[in-house]
Amino acid sequence: xxxxxxxxxxxxxxxxxxxxxxxxxxxxxxxxxxxxxxxxxxxxxxxxxxxxxxxxxxxxxxxxxxxxxxxxxxxxxxxxx
Numbered sequence: 001x002x003x004x005x006x007x008x009x010x011x012x013x014x015x016x017x018x019x020x021x022x023x024x025x026x027x028x029x030x031x032x033x034x035x036x037x038x039x040x041x042x043x044x045x046x047x048x049x050x051x052x053x054x055x056x057x058x059x060x061x062x063x064x065x066x067x068x069x070x071x072x073x074x075x076x077x078x079x080x081x
Contacts, residue, residue, distance in 0.1 A: 010058055
């Protein structure tokens with residue numbers, strides 16, 4: 001699944017109007033987090049944003065919640081078949 005892209009978890013905060021990932025990457029939202037699918041083509045660009053973003057709003061799901069990442073990747077895989 002990683003060859004196609006990765007899941008990004010974005011923490012929804014008070015002033016997120018201009019720093020949120022593009023809407024066409026969103027696939028799930030909770031009261032606290034927005035989950036996005038980042039295609040492989042944009043992984044480096046997203047990592048650059050993660051590296052400089054001072055509020056730590058962006059995190060790769062595989063690092064912060066590996067079990068949830070596996071479950072989400074299974075569901076995403078079902079939709080891609």
